[in-house]
Amino acid sequence: MALKIVKGSIDRMFDKNLQDLVRGIRNHKEDEAKYISICIDEIKQELKQDNIAVKANAVCKLTYLQMLGYDVSWAAFNIVEVMSSSKFTYKRIGYLAASQCFHESTDVIMLTTNQIRKDLSSPNQYDTGVALTGLSCFVTPDLARDLANDIMTLMSHTKPYIRKKAVLIMYKVFLKYPESLRPAFPRLKEKLEDPDPGVQSAAVNVICELARRNPKNYLSLAPLFFKLMTSSTNNWVLIKIIKLFGALTPLEPRLGKKLIEPLTNLIHSTSAMSLLYECVNTVIAVLISLSSGMPNHSASIQLCVQKLRILIEDSDQNLKYLGLLAMSKILKTHPKSVQSHKDLILQCLDDKDESIRLRALDLLYGMVSKKNLMEIVKKLMLHVDKAEGTTYRDELLTKIIDICSQSNYQYITNFEWYISILVELTRLEGTRHGHLIASQMLDVAIRVKAIRAFAVAQMATLLDNAHLLTGNTQRNGICEVLYAAAWICGEFSEHLEDPMATLEAMLRPKVATLPGHIQAVYVQNAAKLFATVLRGHEGVPADSTVAQETSQLLIDRLPLFVQSSNLEVQERASCILQLVKYIQKLQQKDVEVAEEVTALFAGELNPVAPKAQKKVPVPEGLDLDAWINEPPSGSESEDEGRKSKGKAVFAKEESRHTKPRYTEVDEKELAKRREVRKAEQANNPFYIKASPSSQKVYQDGVGVEHIPVVQIDLSVPLKVPGMPMSDQYVKLEEERREKNKADKKKKDKKQRREKGEKGRRRRGDSVPESEEDITPAHMVDIVTEEMPENALPSDDDDKDPNDPHKALNIDLDKPLADSEKKLPVRSHRPDEVLKSPMEDGQGVEVAPEPKKKTGKEKKEKKKTKDKDRKKSKEEKKKKKHKQEEGEDLMGAGSEEPIQLEETKGVAAPPPASTPEAAAEAEDPTASTPKMVSGVAAVAPDSEPEEAKDTEPEETKSSKHKKKKKQKKEEKKKKHHHHHNHSDGAGDESVQNGTVEEEEPLPPMSNYALLAENSYIKMVCDIQGNLQDGSQVVVSIIFENKCDSFIKSMEFNVLDSLNSKLQRPDGAGPHDGLNVPFQLPPGISNEARFIFSVQSIVMPQKLKGTLTFIVKTDDSSTHEKLDFKLHFTCTSYLITTPCYSDAYSKLLESGDLKGSSLKLEGVNQPFHHLLARICFHHHFSVVERIDSCASMYSRSVQGHHVCLLVKTADQTVSIDAKCDEPGLLGNVLDEIKLTFSQC
């Protein structure tokens, strides 16, 4: 043996290891890809070998290649093999590889469930640790559900190393399996006060992460955290807690008040900058939450701002950055206290660090006022000139526009200045924000009526100088402004000084090089200009030549556009060309056409709010989601498609409309359309970009006569395009303000009344009082966006419906119901908790869920009789068909990967040297026999269908509770059909005929009280083991009834000749087994024990004892509890489905011996009766006709038991047949007992 190992390692020492691989790659710099592909071939060879060491080495190399970007998912199965090695060295390699490349859709992941569970309960803490670390990276909903109990147990592990990892991973489990949050939460809370600081920190970490998403559920923890904050010295923990408080205070202002003092103390005392910074941050959050309710905390604000100023002035760039970041938070509520530091922030704009400049820009956004807007923008414009990199310059550009347009242009007093700023911005080369400038131009021109004349003049200049914009640089972005310019000139052409010149500019040949959509606007607006020209010149005889010249100009130039490759341009151009030709004809006849042509473009276009469409109320009685016509079923339409070619197009279309897919497509489509629409809206002048506070439309109530309109000599700046002009407006504006002030002083008395009015109005706008003096230069008649009548004033919930955290919005303060003390995972609930009707538990009729066929099932099927197999395959087909027809297309689709996996399992035959690992990988149910110790921690039951049954994830969050309930029901069903074909369960429902709705059954449970004293209560359930005919599994739930901690539980049973408790190797025949967990007060947990049985014909009783230590604060006592385990014959039966033809053959064979039983006075409905027999005695219904039913079950050792149950007038007669009369007699006795009890 040893020789073999040494030989193996000699073989492999000439294999490449990771270092060799790395070295090789470095030595093949020029043909790296080729070298790596050779290496991958080698690795594939190595993976085929039996030696696990070779495999581990190969997987290790694959992990490295994965980092370099090579897909290694093909080796997933080998990774699982390496993970299941018994050696820590290899296990770690396996788990590392898995954590790097497994994800939710890796199909072999479901093979790992048992391996991980085994590792979690390993005596070696590092095995457990490595498994937890790996699991944290690739946990799936299935894994989370199956392992939640195991991990929860680990949270109370003796080693802090394991505890902290278990606590931390719970967060991932919650995310994937939200149902586990409530049951696990009490224990998580306990860990906040764990003696080990690492565990404590982990618990704080998890709760902070949870609370960040759903803060209101965690308010009740505030006192506990408050205590931690004042007592903890660990800065990590403190930071997390303080951050958490920042999230909680907005919900509970009282908390904020309490926090201010300790936080201020911390700010003064701590030397750690990170802590100081977080404290300041949270104080800010508190102040924000208080700002509405409390008068002022100016001292605290001052302290914060002071500290932040120190940070910003620090030479450390990191502190500077964070200081600015925090400052921007204060700004939102206390702008004044920040505005006094304007100097500092403007200084930061000059910083060489881009991150800092961007932060400073953010701050500026909030710091502008009417007074300083021009000054700040002027400074920014300087930066625009200096900025070399395009990204930063683009950022500056957007910021300038943001700053100016915020709150519906609240701070702009002079729109002429703003337009000139926009025009200046068009001179930026290579910016990609042309459309942004364009939309601003359109927005301002449309909504500020007073500015139109000026805007039109500017735009005309722009059009005239279009060559500057489109010039030699690549035509990206900036030419978008021409779109706006053309539209403004056309739409408001009455303001044009020389429409003829503009028209000429718009029809220059160079225009044809512009993008299509801009050309289209050019053509359309040329027509508008034409109309204007006609109107201006008609009627005056001298001018009629001008009109005719214009027509001629159009006729000359338009053909250029008619030839355009852009459809839109072509269409518009040819249409307008014909129109003009016709007009020309009329003109030659001296007919007046101006009026008619103008009528083409009459009417004003009002801006419509982008939300308007959405806000149109749905008329009563109109259900938009309802089908207008019933959707044709998929198969039908397919047939149709095949039959008639002519219809094929429609048939295809329809077949796509089967519901589940339809909605999916629809949603994607919608999103896409929305995007497109948004893009369109951005360019469409009739849509106005939503501004954050569009409600606060600034409407000047003061009459027009009070607003001094400045006369500006436009001639100079306009004739020189491309020269900075905005400066002049700044000067002009200053002069104007000066003059205003002087005027005001004079008119002060007269205007007092009006001023009062103004003041009142302005206060609402939260504009600093000093700004009242600044009156806008224009009547800022900003047109309100139009909304439909009856628009619903709703705040849209913008939350992402896919946010996984939504599912975690669970009320945690509600006391845990008994049912929830344990995770809903595979737990077998005691009687009183069962709320769900029995019927569901029966699997008689469950909500049709997509059943997946698993490799295991198939294997099982082989074991069953041939007939069964054939039959079941048929059934399967039927079912598949049904699924396709019916509600769930997904189910049918999801079968594929599993089959794939199955073939993989076969294709890669497990090497002989690791039969254990391979067997396990192949058959996930193999864990039970392998629990050598005979004890497994909580529910090591491993029904693969449980691991795989992914219900349709329809309503992850919203129908959360409902789903939970459903789950419970399922669980119950699972339990019952413990060792059942999942296929069978589904088929039954079809076959039995019990599908119809019948009154609900009372709750039932197989858990019987085993023993109880004042400390502990034991309930148990006994089941045969499907895999091993000689084994019986006893699941016992231990419940701690006292207020103390129960630990060191030892379970022992006095063996009989027939039945023996399975003990670990090396243990004596009388040794007890340790129960693998401890019980905190009020907690229950489940353990399983395996017994080997020889004869199953007779029921038997085993005496046993449970010893345990009850630990109170000051003392601990040894206690014991005696019990008697009753192995009934029923417990040797296994629910096995049977099809009616197989059943009748069985009865005909004549091997079975009969017996019968009569029950009198049974006054429960027949289906309840059947359900009881099924549930308590592990039978399944083969067929049911009216008040007669045939039932079937099989013992662990393969005995067939058949029942024929009839009922009439409260009398039930049962005729039974079985190949073992002793067993049958006992089973019938037990059935009798069951009914006598109820």
Next chain:
Amino acid sequence: MIKAILIFNNHGKPRLSKFYEHYNEDTEQQIIRETFHLVSKRDENVCNFLEGGMLIGGSENKLIYRHYATLYFVFCVDSSESELGILDLIQVFVETLDKCFENVCELDLIFHVDKVHNILAEMVMGGMVLETNMNEIITQVDAQNKMEKSEAGIAGAPARAVSAVKNMNLPEMPRNINIGDISIKVPNLPSFK
């Protein structure tokens, strides 16, 4: 939450990548490239924070990085992490590497990326900070290495011998790597504690 941890050198060659959310290999490489692009063009004396790259989860995320000798250590985190805290965590990480590899240099990371992963696993688990105490981390790492050695036992000896021979046969190994300042100097930063 930490979304990803990347280590790459001055030329953008990945030395370690750990993503706590799943991306396919191509996206991962793209993220590494983009991150390198963002980080490498920054001067030495600017701040260590970057507004999130486009790829890792949008605006809520930040890149927090440190540059040691030839290597960049980049953490991509969301808003629940303290920026300065993560900077200190990077420092702890590098100091731990320094202790475990005895004067760590880029070569250690190149040839022992698995060990680096193991060390990292003791600090960060599933994107959440597990341990910040350097001594505790080193204790656990050492204990696991000891286990590994004891498992290798006799059987491991020949392989070790061969790998030693292999390394002897390639004396040029360290030389053909042009790294000016090989070992990562761990500056003493104002500690976080």
